[in-house]
Amino acid sequence: MSDQDLIIRDLHVAPAAKPDHEILKGIDLAVGRGEVHAIMGPNGSGKTTLAYALMGHPAYVIKSGKVLWKGHDLLKLSADKRARLGMFLAFQYPMAIPGLSVASFLRSAINARRSGLNPDPAVDPTDAFKGGIPMGEFRKLVREKMTLLKMDESIASRYVNEGFSGGEKKRLEMLQMAVLEPEMAILDETDSGLDIDALRIVAEGVNAMLNPNMGVLVITHYQRLLNYITPDTVHVLAAGRIVASGGKDLALRLEDEGYAPILAEAGLEGEVGDEAPDGATPNEAAAPAMEAAH
Amino acid sequence: MATSRELVSSEYKFGFHDEVDYLEETKAGLTRETVEAISRFKREPQWMLDFRLRAYEHFLARPMPMWGGDLMQIDLNKIVYYRKPSEGEEKSWDDVPDKIKKTFERLGIPEAERKFLAGVGAQYDSEVVYHSVREELSKIGVVFMGTDQGLKEYPELFRKYFATVVPPEDNKFAALNSAVWSGGSFVYVPKGVEVPLPLQAYFRINAENTGQFERTLIIVDEGAKVHYIEGCTAPIYTTDALHAAVVEVIALPGSKVRYTTIQNWSNDVYNLVTKRAHAHAHSTVEWIDANTGSRLTMKYPSIYLRGEGATAEVISVAVAGKGQHQDTGAKAIHLAPNTRSRIISKSISKDGGRTTYRGQLKVVPGATGVVASVRCDALLLDEGSRSDTYPYIDIQEDDTTMTHEATVGKISQDQVFYLMSRGLTENEATNLVVQGFLEVFTKELPMEYAIEFNRLVKLEMEGSLG
Numbered sequence A: 001m002s003d004q005d006l007i008i009r010d011l012h013v014a015p016a017a018k019p020d021h022e023i024l025k026g027i028d029l030a031v032g033r034g035e036v037h038a039i040m041g042p043n044g045s046g047k048t049t050l051a052y053a054l055m056g057h058p059a060y061v062i063k064s065g066k067v068l069w070k071g072h073d074l075l076k077l078s079a080d081k082r083a084r085l086g087m088f089l090a091f092q093y094p095m096a097i098p099g100l101s102v103a104s105f106l107r108s109a110i111n112a113r114r115s116g117l118n119p120d121p122a123v124d125p126t127d128a129f130k131g132g133i134p135m136g137e138f139r140k141l142v143r144e145k146m147t148l149l150k151m152d153e154s155i156a157s158r159y160v161n162e163g164f165s166g167g168e169k170k171r172l173e174m175l176q177m178a179v180l181e182p183e184m185a186i187l188d189e190t191d192s193g194l195d196i197d198a199l200r201i202v203a204e205g206v207n208a209m210l211n212p213n214m215g216v217l218v219i220t221h222y223q224r225l226l227n228y229i230t231p232d233t234v235h236v237l238a239a240g241r242i243v244a245s246g247g248k249d250l251a252l253r254l255e256d257e258g259y260a261p262i263l264a265e266a267g268l269e270g271e272v273g274d275e276a277p278d279g280a281t282p283n284e285a286a287a288p289a290m291e292a293a294h
Numbered sequence B: 001m002a003t004s005r006e007l008v009s010s011e012y013k014f015g016f017h018d019e020v021d022y023l024e025e026t027k028a029g030l031t032r033e034t035v036e037a038i039s040r041f042k043r044e045p046q047w048m049l050d051f052r053l054r055a056y057e058h059f060l061a062r063p064m065p066m067w068g069g070d071l072m073q074i075d076l077n078k079i080v081y082y083r084k085p086s087e088g089e090e091k092s093w094d095d096v097p098d099k100i101k102k103t104f105e106r107l108g109i110p111e112a113e114r115k116f117l118a119g120v121g122a123q124y125d126s127e128v129v130y131h132s133v134r135e136e137l138s139k140i141g142v143v144f145m146g147t148d149q150g151l152k153e154y155p156e157l158f159r160k161y162f163a164t165v166v167p168p169e170d171n172k173f174a175a176l177n178s179a180v181w182s183g184g185s186f187v188y189v190p191k192g193v194e195v196p197l198p199l200q201a202y203f204r205i206n207a208e209n210t211g212q213f214e215r216t217l218i219i220v221d222e223g224a225k226v227h228y229i230e231g232c233t234a235p236i237y238t239t240d241a242l243h244a245a246v247v248e249v250i251a252l253p254g255s256k257v258r259y260t261t262i263q264n265w266s267n268d269v270y271n272l273v274t275k276r277a278h279a280h281a282h283s284t285v286e287w288i289d290a291n292t293g294s295r296l297t298m299k300y301p302s303i304y305l306r307g308e309g310a311t312a313e314v315i316s317v318a319v320a321g322k323g324q325h326q327d328t329g330a331k332a333i334h335l336a337p338n339t340r341s342r343i344i345s346k347s348i349s350k351d352g353g354r355t356t357y358r359g360q361l362k363v364v365p366g367a368t369g370v371v372a373s374v375r376c377d378a379l380l381l382d383e384g385s386r387s388d389t390y391p392y393i394d395i396q397e398d399d400t401t402m403t404h405e406a407t408v409g410k411i412s413q414d415q416v417f418y419l420m421s422r423g424l425t426e427n428e429a430t431n432l433v434v435q436g437f438l439e440v441f442t443k444e445l446p447m448e449y450a451i452e453f454n455r456l457v458k459l460e461m462e463g464s465l466g
């Protein structure tokens, strides 16, 4: 393990609105540069919560645990700083920003990403005329990546995710990833909502982006995606914990058998919570797990 | 930490305008003699003096409006109603405080214009620019000059249209303006002429004071086309607590007029403006109107659709911060068949600021086939801020298609997080959401104005976030 790996240690996370109600109950995971890890797991098991916690969503609180990356205590940094360090999250449900064009959004994001942790005060990432990427270079970069993802250029003048179809939103997430060149990418169900051809195009696009410098965490329900993007490791997240890890065959096995046998092996049939988290009554602790396991 | 907006307005208070020497200045307070003196100074024809006096009488008789904003703090007896700037006034750019220069810089205003806006250099380059612009315009028969000069040089045309759109009896502040008006623009575009570039008012107002009672008259003849732009994003310094302007636009059949306003008054000004247009058959009138700054703005750009097939559009933006009230809106009065109107209003309230949308949509009996829409969106940036909507709708013709939509919203945490996850700071993320909210307005501006306007809003937002 190097300090360049993403290292998650015993991470406990709860919603800020219900801080005694842990969703993640101790996650341990390490993703090295150049590695692809897949996370699978039943609905409501905490996959998106993990992605949000890693990105720094203010609606979640870290109850305990640590996340280290690139020599930083990641949990101490705001979301924008994590992004400028090279962390990227492709959202399961990308947000619409009415009135903000895709082009200005991408330009602002590229400028922010490139400014790193010590931004030049003369550059305003949100102002096209105050430094940052030159217009010509920007156009060239976006065109190139749109071609890679077989996207129509007309999307550049549309407003971010406004009126986009499910598949278009996912593709725009991938376009962002392509231009931002992250060092750690979390893809939260990027495959959901894509048609068969789009899935292939996006997966090939992601494959083209893979490089020895970037770690990838792919959250998915379907083994199909993993036919294109071959994971080094597959993890099963259930009831807020990683209950199994293995090679690519684990995904195949899940596809075949569903989650029940693996959850059973992990002792997670209908009831969990052998150790209630601090401050929570056993009932509270068990509630989300019950939901997840059924 | 003092915000840049505060710095600007407080600097302006003891800014660089304090030592201006006024050659001909009326005393504070408004009397019949003041009105007569103004007319005499200007060597006006008798009819204008009579008009001013008629307006003065109405101003006295008319009570303060009790609706809208709080006008009780205005002391009409303390206001100086006319001043003519001294000729030899010379001030140096070096005297302008650094902070002001910085604000201009941040707004990205070109050097030459900065000097002008800061009130230095009476023989500012704008005069040169203006002269060459005017020469070009006169080749195609377009008149673009000060309203006082228009009265002198085009007496018949002037008299034919002046006060036909906004009579002095319209409201108390229109009466006040009619009695003491000075400055403003006079524009005439002849039949069939399309003015290729926007007419920019601030190149014209050279040594003139930013008129507190300016009066603008724009006549666009049949089939002609023009875009007039008033103001800029730089904070407007004024020693006057009251700005009461009147703007009249006459769009003759088949013409097209767009009137764009961006103004940023310092935070102690009452900005009470009557803007109205007559749209004749198959003409198009568009008001593009932004209101930032001021203590209270009451302004409702109106369009009277008088001829069949006329089209009206009003897109307005209001930003109210601490201690500010923007009481703004739009009116579309459909007097003829097959006329169309579209009103879009966007407002932002922050730091306890207050915005009010006050609009009127009227369709008279017999004006069949009208299509009208009103959309008001308010964004509240914090709990203490406030926004109200009063859309008066009076439709007296069954054959009307009308839609009305109003929303009040907040910036969502999820939108901000989404942008932050792409590397933008919380402030930058909020700014982008706000920019998007205002895009329907901004995209109507010429590019350099759009950039400046976005920067202005950004500065205002920093005031609330910083």
Ligand SMILES: Nc1ncnc2c1ncn2[C@@H]1O[C@H](COP(=O)(O)OP(=O)(O)OP(=O)(O)O)[C@@H](O)[C@H]1O
Pocket (backbone or CB within 6 Å): A015, A016, A017, A018, A023, A041, A042, A043, A044, A045, A046, A047, A048, A049, A050, A059, A092, A288, A291
């Ligand atoms: N902000 C929140 N407030 C309250 N409960 C929350 C919050 N966020 C998530 N939860 C709950 O935590 C659990 C895990 O949610 P999460 O979105 O992480 O699941 P997921 O594994 O991504 O599911 P899916 O496969 O359906 O996307 C769910 O029961 C969800 O309802």
Ligand SMILES: [Mg+2]
Pocket (backbone or CB within 6 Å): A047, A048, A049, A092, A188
């Ligand atoms: Mg999820």
